[in-house]
Amino acid sequence: MNRRFSLLIAMCLILVVVAASLAILYEKGFLTDSNEPEPRILWQSDIERFATDFTVADGKVFTSDNDGTVYCFDAQSGEPLWNADVGGYVVGSSTIAVYDGRLYVGCKGSVVKRLDMNTGEIELSYQAPVWTSYATKVAPSFFVADGKMFASQNGIAVYNESNGELFWKSNMMGVVETANILAPESDYIFIWAHARVNPNNASIIWSIPGRSSGATTVTQGKVLFWNYNPAGSADEGKNLLCVNASSGEEEWRFDVGSRMFQPTVSNGLVLFGAEDGYLYAVDFADGTLNWRTFVDDQNITETDVLDVKAYSVQADPQNQRVFWSIIVSYNGTKPDNATILSLDLSDGDRLWTFPITNNSSPNFVGATLSNNILYVTEKHNLYCLGANTGTIKLKQNFEHYVLPPIAADNKVFVAADLWLIAYK
Secondary structure, three states: OHHHHHHHHHHHHHHHHHHHHHHHHHHHOOOOOOOOOOOOEEEEEEOOOOEEEEEEEOOEEEEEEOOOEEEEEEOOOOOEEEEEEOOOOOOOOOOEEEEOOEEEEEEOOOEEEEEOOOOOOEEEEEEOOOOOOHHHOOOOEEEEEOOEEEEEOOOEEEEEOOOOOEEEEEOOOOOOOHHHOEOOOOOOOOEEOOEEEOOOOOOEEEEOOOEEEEEEEEEOOEEEEEEEEOOOOOOOOOEEEEEEOOOOOEEEEEEOOOOEOOOEEEOOEEEEEEOOOEEEEEEOOOOOEEEEEEOOOOOOOOOOEEEEEEOOOEEEHHHOEEEEEEEEEEOOOOOOEEEEEEEEOOOOOEEEEEEEEOOOOOOEEEEEEEOOEEEEEEOOEEEEEEOOOOOEEEEEEOOOOEOOOEEEOOEEEEEEOOEEEEEO
16 A cells, blocks of 8 residues: 555656646747647748848749849749849848739839839839939839839939839938838828828928838828927937828827837737837827836846837737837847747737847847747847747748748748748
């Protein structure tokens, strides 16, 4: 009897130790939630030179590089389909895009070229205004909306997209803030700096005084200006301003009391982080505070912080959660580090935290959610995190930078080193 009892006690102790060990391994990311899928590489194709940008559309993946070559791959198999020389290196942000079944590439000399998606043949060119030496070396900012091509560099030029006819252009350096030019969804509204402009003739429909940061958000008949300051000072803007897109009249204003990062509108909320260490959810209808959560694990309010970077909140309304990343550089006192967080969309409760410490200045360049996996690129690394738990499903290290991941066709595409990779 005593022997059986001792054996039972020993078995219970073993089970306790095993359970504790599994809990530790699960917490550290070595074991993961069985309900979460495991990412795998579907295909991997060699690319001749480092990609400067890439995009996915209509079952194809398009890449651009510094030598001015555009490559096209089959999105299902990774098989190369064609390549085209667009003349000169392709340097700049967001240099390749697809609109309404047509491929556009920003090229040297601030020229946008339209290519046939099936053959790579150059069909049309659109010249952005150029009068500085720098502008002759890089690609312009551009977008297509309402049948028009908007190409911006030292000014802005607006073309008939179908035939390349110039509608109008402006060479006023300093007036055009390219980061504040945005093409919204279906109800097309052209915001230029702090004015709504008639895209047909450049006449001002309405304008507001002041200054704000970054890309203006236009959605659902409203315009959001963030870090807004009516006095126009660059370093004092701490307001989120919402105006009516038709009239320019103020609908509401939310005083954050701190500099904020790029907002996202989702599920009736404006979601954004701020330098006070909080993540905010503000009601999009009336500007009232829905919730705010303190997420300052990196002590960004400390005096030895050198720089703080953060990216737009990514919302997952279907599963009632949000994801956010923040990167902090210190003034030589301790390693730079970063944090990826997941919060409950309804009340702001924290679901999980994934910290990264890196002595070589971590820099997140993108994140995307697909099939319940969060794909995050950080400097030379790709992290695949379980969206439910934040545990590592897959980590890959590359020798050079990794471009932001793109989710399309139930796959995620990554351009890194001399590879184009599709994950399933």
